[in-house]
Amino acid sequence: MTDIAAARWPGIAHTPQTPFKARVARTILRPAVTRTPVRLTFPDGTVWGHGGPDSPEMAVVRPAAFFRRLGADSKIGFGEAYMAGDWTAGPGTDLADLLTPFAERLTHLVPKPLQRLRVFVDKKLPHHEKNSIEGSRSNIERHYDLSNEMFATFLDPTMSYSSAWFASTDDEPLETAQLRKIDGILDQAHVGEGTRVLEIGTGWGALAIRAAQRGAHVTTITISQEQAALAQQRIDAAGLTDRVDLRLQDYREVQGQFDAIVSVEMIEAVGEEYWPTYFAAIDRLLAPGGSVSIQAITMAHHRYLATRNSYGWIQKYIFPGGLIPSLDAIDSTLAEHTTLKVTERRSLGQDYARTLHLWREQFLANWAGVQAQGFDETFRRMWEFYLAYCEAGFRVGYIDVFQLQMSRP
Known part of the structure; x- marks a missing residue:
């Protein structure tokens, strides 16, 4: 040591x-x-x-x-x-x-x-990691602003940092599977020519670019300055600057009406206390007749109830302020605070296990490049454990991930 x-x-x-x-x-x-x-x-x-x-x-x-x-x-x-x-x-x-x-x-x-x-x-969740507007920015910076170059060493060319959706073939490229995942979200939200789209959580811009290529007008928001800078470069390089409005903005600050609202693996960073605010904001911003699609990591409801107030390794070292919801918790929050309900579910749990395995292979294979950016051996072991730990959880169904379509009855 x-x-x-x-x-x-x-x-x-x-x-x-x-x-x-x-x-x-x-x-x-x-x-x-x-x-x-x-x-x-x-x-x-x-x-x-x-x-x-x-x-x-x-x-x-x-x-x-x-x-x-x-x-x-x-x-x-x-x-x-x-x-x-x-x-x-x-x-x-x-x-x-x-x-x-x-x-x-x-x-x-x-x-x-x-x-x-x-x-x-059990240790309680630290007060300073609450997902207020300021707290959320701090929590996001600690993970997503580590280094765009570091993430690029193990992600596919789309720079998608969420579960892919694989076909049955074993040799399908990760990039192809990530584009299928993005199209699954856009299809659930009925995104097409002229659709006004709000994306909550830009990532590195892949979904916004794909939606704009369908002819949509996209407003995409993020609170990660590092991600925003690279996403804007990618949007400009794709020739879609006039179709994508990228903003450094919290979801609670957005105004307007949108035909489709999409969000990929963002709810895990919202925090239980703010789930009503998050879904109420989506409900407020969704135009009549519009559709929502979010991709959400979930766990069984009894496990969520048992762990909702405890502080674990993932929260301390990887995702401060994070909490994985259950499908029941999402349904009850929608029922109590919105006019929305889940109308379609698609599980990608085993696809996430495969995605994580590929990320870990690439991360370790390219470790020399990560180390050259100033990351040390303890960081390597932390990320190796994180990726393997999550892969094991998805393999056995301890955690799952769903693409959830939501609309008004």
């Missing part, structure tokens, strides 16, 4: 001094692993788990540090231990393959009597 920059990674460079909690974590983890088809290997030759020699291997490199992090905060410490190098995937083991059996059993790893104690140990 001598290479970890303490100023940049204070939670990683310093191991928690929690010997008692470490013993508790060890006591809980061992029987959990015995019910999981993996192997935990230790430097002294000890092996936990009932997986055979070909099962995924989790190599615990520094057991004392690993269990101390796990004991200090199980939801955050597991990922932090990977970032620190306290554990890693064994030789020949893909990280997502290792995490998948854990994801399948995530709700049963901890005994039910102990699960009831989570209310006493």
Whole structure:
């Protein structure tokens, strides 16, 4: 851990001094692993788990540090231990393959009597990460403004940072699948010649460009300055400057009427407190007879209820202020605060697992280019864990992603 920059990674460079909690974590983890088809290997030759020699291997490199992090905060410490190098995937083991059996059993790893104690140990969402107008800008900057060049090292040429939609062929290029996803959203929202479109969350401009190429007039909004700068360049290069109005603007500040409103994987960054505001804004801005299509990552309603107020590794290191809704939560918010309802659902969960796998392959293959931009080894392990962790979740259906069409009855 001598290479970890303490100023940049204070939670990683310093191991928690929690010997008692470490013993508790060890006591809980061992029987959990015995019910999981993996192997935990230790430097002294000890092996936990009932997986055979070909099962995924989790190599615990520094057991004392690993269990101390796990004991200090199980939801955050597991990922932090990977970032620190306290554990890693064994030789020949893909990280997502290792995490998948854990994801399948995530709700049963901890005994039910102990699960009831989570209310006493779960950390609450930090107040400074609330998604007010100012808070949202800060949260978005921490992720999407990292570096356009960094994202370009692993995204396809459309620069789409959301689930693709693959055909059945195994060798389909990611770019083709991303364009199919975009067309799916535009088709759900009935975007065509002359349609007035509002896009909430520009990304790097791919959807706005595609909509404008259909003959639509697009207003696209973002609060990421880095994304806006590159998206504008891409819009100009496509010769669509007169059809796309790109604004640095929060969704709460938009005025006007639009025939179609689209938003791709934006709701996860809105925050539960602001879901009514978000959907009410869409309802207010949608012209009579208009249609909405959003792409939303979701989880089962009982899991959403169990985790809605707790702070996890993803929120601390990847998406501050983020919260994944359930389909039920979306339906109830629409019913209580809008005149809209969901009229079509399309699941792309397995497509997201494949998308994430391709991103991780590209990220690791192009790591030298990312490192040359000033990102360190701890960042590499953080992003490798993030992409594999999410891939495992989508593989087993712990999380899903839907294209949701909404309209007024």
